Amino acid sequence: METGDAIRGPALPYGWYPRDRETMARALEAWTEGAEPIGAKAAICPHAGWTFSGRLAALAIASLGEADTIVVIGGHLAPGSPILCARERAFGTAAGELRADAALLKALDDELVDAGIPRPSPDLETDNSVEVLLPMIAVLRPNAGILWLRSPPRSAAKELGAALGRASIALGKKVACVGSTDLTHYGPAYGFTPAGLGEKAEKWVKGTNDKAFIDALLDMNGDAALALAARKGTACSAGAAAAAIGFALETGATEARLLAYSTSLEIRRDDSFVGYAAVAFL
Secondary structure: OOOOOOEEOOOOOOOOOOOOHHHHHHHHHHHHOOOOOOOEOEEEEOOOOHHHHHHHHHHHHHOEOOOOEEEEEEOOOOOOOOOEEOOOOEEEEOOEEEEEOHHHHHHHHHHHHHOOOOOOEEOOOOOHHHHOOHHHHHHHOOOOEEEEEEOOOOOHHHHHHHHHHHHHHHHOOOEEEEEEOOOOEEEHHHOEOOOOOOHHHHHHHHHHHHHHHHHHHHOOOHHHHHHHHHHHOOOOOHHHHHHHHHHHHHOOOOOEEEEEEEEHHHOOOOOOEEEEEEEEEO
8 A cells, every 4th residue: 555645734733843934944953963974874852842952852863865755754642553654745844844655655555565574554643753743854955855753662573673674675765763751750640659759750761761661772673672671660662662773783884872861850840850862773
């Protein structure tokens, strides 16, 4: 099944990201100033509102090497959910329209079927894990095609990434992949307070829980990332991270680099907060 005729427009309410290209471009220029182009094959980036994690997401996307198509893999799915894909022909953003890569999607479908994994189901939901990154790509990489995927947090995520890598190689296309996930969601608002509240909690999230997940990413260990998220609540969309690692390994990445780490506490002090990381695979 190839992409359809429809254009998928923005669905998130105002406040997630700016609604005009000029404002977006100014923010992205400031966030990426001085960032070195490192030619990453894939990256992990957060997907909160731009106010909270936009700088890290921009650094992750700016780290990517030259690409005909950028695949954004989001999450927010249960382990038993199917892999999802937006099959519209284009994605409308306030910063311009991004075309879907129908050829890559078909090649991915075929690779997944060959691996015994069902083709992705249509993604009909509103979800920030992909949408919040599209305007950023429209400014930073306006000529790139797009593939919108979401992966559940299970072992099929690794094969999704590997199948995507094989599909890109078979087509002879320059493809980059972004795995979209936030880290620990801590505090009463999330029903998760194993280290209590206050300074002790902040140190535990940064130095123990988030660190464990980031270490798994830097080891390029998708299995460990999935297991940590399931057991320790270290990430909201670990399937996206595992898929990006699978793609990176399939396409020859040998090194992972932490570009930046922060939490929402740096923007707003609160008993409830979220961790964010930007990681590049080279």
